[in-house]
Amino acid sequence: MDEALPQVIDAETVVSERPRDHKAELRLWLRLLTCTTLVEDEVRSRLRNRFDVTLPRFDLMAQLHKAPDGLTLSQLSGRMMVSNGNLTALVERLVEAGHIERRSSGSDRRVVNVVLTPAGSAAFARMAGQHEDWIAGFFEGLSETDIEHLMALLGKLKASTRAAIHQKGPKP
Template sequence: MRDQEDQQDDGHPDLASRLTDEHHQSLKLWLRMLSCTVRIENEIRSRLRASFNITLPRFDLMAQLERHPDGLRMGELSRRMMVTGGNVTGITDQLEREQLVMRVPHQTDRRGYSVKLTEEGRRAFAEMAIVHEEWIASMLKDMSGAEKAQMIELLAQMKQRLDGIGQGDT
């Protein structure tokens, strides 16, 4: 069972399979979480490309803008997406050419601008978001509601502890 568990769909070992019983439990946990995240992310990337001809970063940028109808500044998009400003600019340029986003003068800074979804961008994102949610639900369908709730709680606790790192907790 362990060998099957540590194999990716393409037959290659995943990140966690590199570990032995001698490795630290925390390292095993981190690599197991990373392996699960990478598997889900790769599947979502593939499905977004095949179904909507869009990349995951473009989808992510549109998701951020969907949550902020008045728009976000480029620096805020960069921070929220955890990518460089140059990456955000490139993605924004592509989406603007496709008329899915637009740059608008910032409400309080006359020198700056914000990026917001166009009506076409809102419609396209709404369609993608519904399908995206269905994909995630399908991928995690074999977990019970109680298991999902338990993992959400445990990961929330972990995130809270990790938020303290760099603030004196090491």
């Protein structure tokens, strides 16, 4: 590519001459977003059509499934990366649906514990199995090594992004 450059221009100069062409990164970001949206929207739609459940509710049930002894609302909001106030209504609807149960903690009257009911647990097991198969279906065109490479590259991206975020705005 740079073979025919005049000899007086060294590599550093060439770089500094195009300081701001970030189109490749921008295109990559758009593609990343497209892929995620594609999968996510389809998952939402299948959960809704086949199990009459929304993705946030599924997520909440997944968290409770991983914690059979239940979780407080704060623990839930932390794990779901969702604001605290959000959970109040979400929990209320899952209670109405009979999937989960509120339990007040004996020792601290501020905290609300939430647990899957037996019915909710069974419903979640059914949904989670299907969900896993759906995801496998979406990734079917990728080989095992594709999956490994993608996993590694996304790991790198995750680290890079976190670094960029925490560099600019870590609480002083």
